Amino acid sequence: MKIAIGSDHGGFHLKQRLIPVIESLGHQVENVGCYDDSSVDYPDYAELVSQKIIAKDAELGILICGTGIGMSIAANRHYEIRAAVCHDEYTAEMSREHNNANILCIGERVLDPELAENIVKVYLATEFEQGGRHQRRIDKFSR
Numbered sequence: 001m002k003i004a005i006g007s008d009h010g011g012f013h014l015k016q017r018l019i020p021v022i023e024s025l026g027h028q029v030e031n032v033g034c035y036d037d038s039s040v041d042y043p044d045y046a047e048l049v050s051q052k053i054i055a056k057d058a059e060l061g062i063l064i065c066g067t068g069i070g071m072s073i074a075a076n077r078h079y080e081i082r083a084a085v086c087h088d089e090y091t092a093e094m095s096r097e098h099n100n101a102n103i104l105c106i107g108e109r110v111l112d113p114e115l116a117e118n119i120v121k122v123y124l125a126t127e128f129e130q131g132g133r134h135q136r137r138i139d140k141f142s143r
Helices: 009-024 042-054 069-075 089-097 113-125 132-139
Strands: 002-007 028-031 060-065 083-085 103-107
Touching: 002 009, 002 042, 009 028, 009 060, 009 103, 009 113, 042 060, 042 069, 042 103, 060 069, 060 113, 069 083, 069 103, 083 089, 089 113, 103 113
Parallel strands: 002 028, 002 060, 060 103, 083 103
Antiparallel strands: none
């Protein structure tokens, strides 16, 4: 699977740690930036990852900032995007299984790096529970 990943300066170091983890799971990673820990604006990177998902240039995305919140707000302005801030393995699993989240948002400043790795692994391993009540609910806010 192709994964688009982006961060601002507040998530740069965690992103660099996660890229080899994702690749070790057999996924292809497209890093859209940022490329160092110099101050940048998180909406720019949320937009780049969101556009990769919308254009179907990547199946899933991961966005990392200080908390994950700003990235989620910026990405969710697109109706095709379902960006979920996750803070543990359970929320990562539910974001995929019940909400079909196509972008995972996490925060470098609020997560232990090992927990962040586990969240990413669970997120990438979990499939959407097709049909039924979950699809009906997603259809209410997606076109």
